[in-house]
Amino acid sequence: MRRCSLVLLCVVFTTAACSSSSSxxxxxxxxxxxxxxxxxxxxxxxxxxxxxxxxxxxxHPGTTVSLNLGPSDGLAGQIESEGxxxxxxxxxxxxxxxxxxxxxxxxxxxxxxxxxVIITPPDNPSNIxxxxxxxxxxxxxxxxxxxxxxxxxxxEALKSxxxxxxxxxxxVSNEQDDAALxxxxxxxxxxxxxxxxxxxxxxxxxxxxxxxxxxxDNVIAVYPIAVVQGGDASxxxxxxxxxxxxxxxxxxxxxxxxxxxxxx
Amino acid sequence: MSVAARRTVPAGVAxxxxxxxxxxxxxxxxxxxxxxxSDLSGSLSRSGAWTALRVSLVVSLAASxxxxxxxxxxxxxxxxxxxxxRALLRAVALLPLVLPPVVGGIALLAALGRSGLIGRWxxxxxxxxxxxxxxxxxxxxxxxxxxxxxxxxTGLRAISxxxxxxxxxxxxxxxxxxRRVTLPMLRSQILAGGVLAxxxxxxxxxxxxxxxxxxPGRTQTLPLSVFVAQQRDPGGAVAxxxxxxxxSVAVLVLMRKRxxxx
Numbered sequence: 001m002r003r004c005s006l007v008l009l010c011v012v013f014t015t016a017a018c019s020s021s022s023s024x025x026x027x028x029x030x031x032x033x034x035x036x037x038x039x040x041x042x043x044x045x046x047x048x049x050x051x052x053x054x055x056x057x058x059x060h061p062g063t064t065v066s067l068n069l070g071p072s073d074g075l076a077g078q079i080e081s082e083g084x085x086x087x088x089x090x091x092x093x094x095x096x097x098x099x100x101x102x103x104x105x106x107x108x109x110x111x112x113x114x115x116x117v118i119i120t121p122p123d124n125p126s127n128i129x130x131x132x133x134x135x136x137x138x139x140x141x142x143x144x145x146x147x148x149x150x151x152x153x154x155x156e157a158l159k160s161x162x163x164x165x166x167x168x169x170x171x172v173s174n175e176q177d178d179a180a181l182x183x184x185x186x187x188x189x190x191x192x193x194x195x196x197x198x199x200x201x202x203x204x205x206x207x208x209x210x211x212x213x214x215x216x217d218n219v220i221a222v223y224p225i226a227v228v229q230g231g232d233a234s235x236x237x238x239x240x241x242x243x244x245x246x247x248x249x250x251x252x253x254x255x256x257x258x259x260x261x262x263x264x
Numbered sequence: 265m266s267v268a269a270r271r272t273v274p275a276g277v278a279x280x281x282x283x284x285x286x287x288x289x290x291x292x293x294x295x296x297x298x299x300x301x302s303d304l305s306g307s308l309s310r311s312g313a314w315t316a317l318r319v320s321l322v323v324s325l326a327a328s329x330x331x332x333x334x335x336x337x338x339x340x341x342x343x344x345x346x347x348x349x350r351a352l353l354r355a356v357a358l359l360p361l362v363l364p365p366v367v368g369g370i371a372l373l374a375a376l377g378r379s380g381l382i383g384r385w386x387x388x389x390x391x392x393x394x395x396x397x398x399x400x401x402x403x404x405x406x407x408x409x410x411x412x413x414x415x416x417x418t419g420l421r422a423i424s425x426x427x428x429x430x431x432x433x434x435x436x437x438x439x440x441x442x443r444r445v446t447l448p449m450l451r452s453q454i455l456a457g458g459v460l461a462x463x464x465x466x467x468x469x470x471x472x473x474x475x476x477x478x479x480p481g482r483t484q485t486l487p488l489s490v491f492v493a494q495q496r497d498p499g500g501a502v503a504x505x506x507x508x509x510x511x512s513v514a515v516l517v518l519m520r521k522r523x524x525x526x
Contacts, residue, residue, distance in 0.1 A: 074495040081498070140395065145478065147496040172395035173477025173482075174492070184477075187380040188393050 042091035043177040048255035071177040086231035102228030105221035110260040118211040126191040135166035145174035154194035198256035311500025315491035327404035335412030343420035343427035347506025400476035408461035417455030
């Protein structure tokens with residue numbers, strides 16, 4: 001009897017926790033032949049940066065790019081508490097500002113822009129035809145949580161369309177990031193979500209229906225990238241140059257990103 | 265433990281035990297150190313912890329009730345019946361204990377989601393479970409029901425069938441024997457299973473966020489609120505975590521006799 005209870009107890013507390021994990025590797029010092037550049041990148045960059053990372057590794061033999069992908073706010077928090085990143089690529093200026101202020105950054109530049117789009121399941125169960133329809137009765141809307149850039153941008157767009165409170169009342173879940181939003185819509189669990197244009201990749205496109213948001217209400221998301229203070233400055237700078245250079249820009253374009261704003 | 269027994273612990277074991285004790289207590293102590301004590305109630309209200317606590321209590325209590333309602337009968341069938349495939353049924357019933365909860369959430373979506381096997385029929389009837397408090401209860405019960413099954417079945421196998429036999433000889437009906445003889449003998453086992461299920465339900469994260477989503481006041485339980493706050497408001501996350509630690513400690517203290525006494 002006693003043994004059984006203890007086993008139960010162990011099981012309860014070993015299985016109790018399950019949360020998203022993130023992995024990162026500190027850049028290897030010493031041996032210059034083997035370098036790992038740890039890049040913390042916004043979840044929306046998953047496809048583009050995975051490709052860029054591979055291309056970069058091919059162009060720089062002996063260099064490994066280790067990607068930690070997640071919501072920009074969460075990444076900023078990890079950098080501030082653990083400081084294990086060489087490069088930070090954020091989906092909004094807000095979280096780059098935060099890291100700059102609390103940790104320090106260098107080589108900061110803007111490398112891409114993105115726009116918002118509404119996605120629904122292919123059969124569009126709530127007949128969403130425009131952004132205004134998101135305020136309709138009983139529409140099950142999923143947004144990223146406030147603080148997550150794509151969530152904040154979406155709320156800005158809804159506000160600009162004049163339906164902020166009605167649409168907020170339709171929100172059935174505050175998801176962690178854009179990838180979670182796409183999963184909910186592709187899985188037909190909700191009626192509509194607001195994600196980035198770049199989220200509707202060639203793989204995602206057949207599983208969702210896209211409804212454009214008019215320019216007047218749309219938000220231009222500007223992506224900054226920088227070397228994090230305490231990280232591998234030379235490796236980080238090389239990676240940033242690659243992202244901002246012609247190869248990186250061409251790759252990002254194929255993943256649905258728009259070029260960065262013209263530098264003044 | 266007697267003094268004599270204590271002396272028989274070899275030094276190596278004692279050292280490892282010390283490391284083990286630190287391994288568990290140090291992170292919890294660190295949590296206390298990091299807790300924003302001076303602004304505790306402010307941190308808690310800012311991070312929406314009180315709303316999450318309310319949702320958590322409703323969800324975890326309902327989930328443990330559901331686990332008891334379904335888990336106790338399941339344990340009876342597993343312990344007492346001779347249906348074919350019983351071993352397989354037991355393995356499946358206990359699977360949620362070792363399955364990553366997020367996998368449980370995905371499985372629940374496949375079954376009860378809007379376009380799930382059963383979910384689509386529920387949808388025609390106007391019932392939706394995803395993104396609802398009831399959905400959070402179901403996701404949570406899915407991971408806690410095995411604890412009730414395990415505790416109850418172990419109890420059933422341990423009790424002597426003599427009293428039940430005597431009642432049957434005396435002409436009592438099966439239902440009467442169950443209510444008046446068997447269940448009273450299992451009381452402490454079922455209670456322990458229920459409390460463990462409740463504790464497990466209170467800490468549930470993966471299945472809930474996957475199946476029921478994350479909406480304050482409806483499906484955002486304390487662990488979800490800790491997770492969300494951790495990204496934006498680390499102080500609030502630590503303060504909210506403290507609530508969960510306090511509740512967990514309270515459960516262990518209340519249950520220590522049942523869990524550790526022979």
